[in-house]
Amino acid sequence: MKFAVIGGTGLIGSQVVKDLNAAGHEAVPHSQSTGVDVISGQGLNEAVAGADVLVNLTNSPTFDEASLTFFQTSMDNLLAAGRKGGIRHFVILSIVGVDQVPELDYYRAKALQEDILTAGPVPYSIVRATQFMEFMDAVLSWTADGDTVRLPATPIQPIASEDVAKAVAEVAAGAPLNGIHNVAGPEVFPLDELGRITLSHKGDNRTVVTDPAAGMFAAVKGDVLTDMDAHLAPTHYTDWLS
Template sequence: MKVVVIGGTGLIGSKVVARLGEHGHEAVAAAPNTGVNTLTGEGLADVLQGAQVVVDVSNSPSFEDDAVMEFFRTSTTNLLKAEADAGVTHHVALSVVGTDRLQGSGYFRAKQAQEDLIKTSGNPYSIVHATQFFEFAKGLADGMTDGDTVRLPAAKIQPMVSDDVAAAVGRTSVGAPVGGVVEVAGPETFELEEFIRMGLAAKNDPRKVLTDPQATYWGAALQEDTLLPGPDAHIAETKFADWLAQQK
């Protein structure tokens, strides 16, 4: 099976390409640095020739509200049209658990726009909703740092390692289109403050971490369960402490 992975040179995309290749599929990494640009349409028609599946794990280079909306709207529109023209029979997109509950954030409004375009396109599709990645603990902290203090909303989080995200995306891509959302999450639930504190401690990062009732998550207010998956989520195996131990 030929599977084209948009964003195939990034953190998740490169792992998806490797996993699919190990299972005997023709996995093609497509990204601007391989001559494929979903914003301009450059290279799309050529790379999609003979493809049965397209996996989109690309992300916007800018998280500014207007820029990220333009990225997901334009790239998704171009990609879906090119897939229809090429006869692709399964579109798989990676998105985020809780996207529909995080609409106070420009980034998640853009992700919701991406999902809506996919759902109304008429193309057979599957959307994988993953929880936050272990690897992004520092990035989350950086986005919520005030001076030397990380101020976090009161919420729970069920993070997972990128390898398990890639496995879920790869598994979904070689299955039948579900015409809906598949959720995946890590095996443990943490307070957001606990997750960030553990991640920073592992890097000997001296910042203080505290819960602040006024703090938002990339501009969105959180309820305790906003970032948590539903009861039917596929639960990955890798635990955060085990992963942290491997990083040393």
């Protein structure tokens, strides 16, 4: 099969392209660097022409309210190009629990992306993943102040991007689910404890202070970002750190 992977040069996209090609498919990466713009629509028709499956792994450049406009416009343009090109399967990557955190603009935007896809004319699959292990450094930086990092005890189930990419590639190569496939890491940690593990491994002497009001994940109630009933990926966080 032929796959048009939009956002195919990024962290997840580049690995999805590699996995699909290794499985004997033809996966072509597209991004702004290759002349494809999901907001203006430039190059989209050409990117999806002749493809059987459209995989959209683009992401909003911001996490604020502007992300709603990004996903609305990009999905409208991609669905139009997919319909014109005769795409038979449209796949996106989303977030476990994304519809349970309306307080966060970015999560509302990703939920909107899902809604646009499910209401569209193309058979689809949604892969929801838990938080990427690769993002922990960024999470730590958001609330770092001198020798202190403030983090809430929000339950997090970190997953390696490699495992996310494999799940996306497998779903994309299969029949449309017209539904959601959840994938998650094998362990759940309180975010503050995950921060301590990360800093200790790096030999970083900063102190993690548990603060229920600190950072983006402070808005998350309960354990909605975890799912032990999901397909559990094999990579453990401490092994990934090593």
